[in-house]
Amino acid sequence: MTGDFLFYTIIAILVLNYVKEEWISYANAKRFNDPIPKELQDVYDADAYQKSQKYKQTNYRFSTLSGVFSFVVTLMFFMLNGVAWVDEISKQLTEHSLLQSLLFFGIIGLASSILQVPFSYYHTFVIEENFGFNKSTPKIFWLDKLKGLLMSLLIGGGLLSLVVWLYQQMQNNFWWYAWLVFTLFSVVMTLFYSNLIVPLFNKQTPLEEGSLRQKLAAYAKAQGFKLSDIFVIDGSKRSTKANAYFTGFGAKKRIVLYDTLIHDLTEEEIVAVFAHEVGHYKKKHTLYNMLLSLLLTGVTLYILGLLLGNPLLADAFDVPNSSFHIGLLAFGVLYSPISEITSLLMNILSRKFEYQADDFAKETYGANPLISSLKKLSKNSLSNLTPHKWNVFFHYSHPTLLQRVLNLKKTQIS
Template identity: 35%
Template sequence: MQTFTYIFLVFLLASTLVQIYLSLRQKQHVSAHRSAVPAPFLGKIALEEHQKAADYTLAKGGVGRIDVLLGLVLLLVWTLGGGLDWLDVQWRSLGWNELYTGTAVIISLMLLGSVLDLPLSLYRTFVLEERFGFNKMTPTTFVVDALKGTALALVIGIPVVMLILWLMASAGSLWWLYAWAALTGFSLLMTWAYPKFIAPLFNKFSPLEEGEVAQRLNALLARTGFNSNGVFVMDGSRRSAHGNAYFTGFGKNKRIVFFDTLLKHLTPAQVEAVLAHELGHFKRKHIVKGMVLSMLMTLAGFVVLAWLMGQAWFYTALGVSQPSTYMALLLFVLVSPAFTFFIGPIMAWWSRKHEFEADEFAAQQSSGVELIAALVGLYKENASTLTPDPLYSAFYDSHPPAAIRIAHLQQHT
């Protein structure tokens, strides 16, 4: 084996072992604290609800470990096992030019990945989520969503893949810069188009009805100077009992979206506090910072890919016998997570920092007390564990652990 093969295997196995280790730590920690509600939540969350959250977390963790191990096996099959090379040979046998062949290889791999992921997806939806009372999706809805998602991925994905491959082959030594600019422009276009043209393909969005909630939200938007295309309610209950709220779009196409499940469980004052938190992300420039960071990381990725594309060892060390632009792109996308996995804690820390800042904004502009009550309600309704393992949480969680987040809010209330 070549040197890079060993390097790849070391990073792949290390990242896999760390994921399994962290998952087992989470399992042990949550199990050890299952028998008692943490002190900050006594009287707010019943022991039965706390235990349901623990059991739900443990069940998801078990499926997650299977997913990690299957991902390891599939990646090795596609790379060192010769799977990509075999797929490449099949499409090359048709005699198409490299652009069409490369597009076919990438799209077929994407479709195969979706098919291979189907059993776990079905299990998560119709067994795990069903067992804990969250699944509201019917088999028909599942199939229709899958078909819509696949069709959308093909309609959008094929032109984008072809454009990137064409730039890689035809745009000279600065192709990576042009490809980055094209992908960035496409991402911004999708962010703008998603709320109005894509999301409605899967869910129904209705303007928030007049009433106390609407009055509170409109007053909050006015005093914080936030302009949007409206506040909408999404029929999330068609698929799941989980509740959520989010911003989407940008410019004049910005929307505020509440799941109908969230509105059913929170008081008007709590809904206002949740919106204030989301507004905090906007006012503290978290969304812009996230977009800029994503653009810079994508640019760095293209720079590395441009160098790797010209290295013969990059292909042979990963089981590919014939170098090509599309194989360079595929290999880079497939193997880079093994190397970038270890920067995950930095990204998670950055996200948690933003969550604290958004909470502080909500406490200033609305009510910290009501936000705490809303969070407790959401922890309860979503069966979110109150006792995550600290190391697991530091590595993965984009939001602070429940007890730490509540304590931070209390300091600013």
């Protein structure tokens, strides 16, 4: 194998991945006008359906345009020796190899973020605004970007620095120690994400006393779930779209309800959504996901350790000497086909977990309120009710609305 062969392999992977994603997106768009299944006929009225069609088409055109832009920029970066250029800049700024790696990824990351800002701004303040979803302001938008950048510098830069240092000290055996670092980081984030990261962007408050809390308390007591672990997040400061999620485990478990969810649904429907989230807790889905993620991280780091230091990587990018950051960049592209497969498997597992959580809610509370809540949430977010099967297979971490409704109606409890 030569450096040229490796370089064109990287280019081929980038091109094939882009073509695959565009084909899936196109096939999905062709399904926009398919008849709505009879089980979902009550989701949209005529006006809402027309609005959802327009929203889907607008987002499809926007994602196609932004996708072409990102692909062309990425391809030009590789084809015009951008890797060697950024590598040379980092070496001119410092002779310290660890700092060179930080500068290399810092320059690429910052440039990528700057190029994506106009697309993000347009999507938020034009598309989402025109369809009545956006509640953000330019101040919140720019503060979010600034906070995200600072977090990337502190957390991402800190982790990268530690991993580079471990590689310099341990060479091929570094992956064991890097795995321990990522394991510790993942556990800390799972336990304390809602306490450390979420407050930087949103306000979380315990669910207040009232009729809703009483109903949730009755259900929580029956299921052995601590009601003090239910929080409301001010999602309405950015969007009208609603959500709920479960995070953590053990004493640090937490269910978070968006304030928009509480506004859009009846109390019975909210209890049903809550029951679904309790189902994730009872089925230990967060724990299983974390363990599988750590296993995949270990395998990835092991393969990375085998590849780092290979002089072919430097030859592929016309760089004089191999380095950690050159190896990591090449690995990120070369490993992407394997990563695609593991992502598919994780999505399949995630969809299975969602069915299990739905079944738990159905068995412990009732199917009808969960069905009606799912339909309302789909309507309020103008969701696509007829996605293409390949789009679902590759990208959906949840079953489609139709699949969930059909599952919930099987041996229906209520």
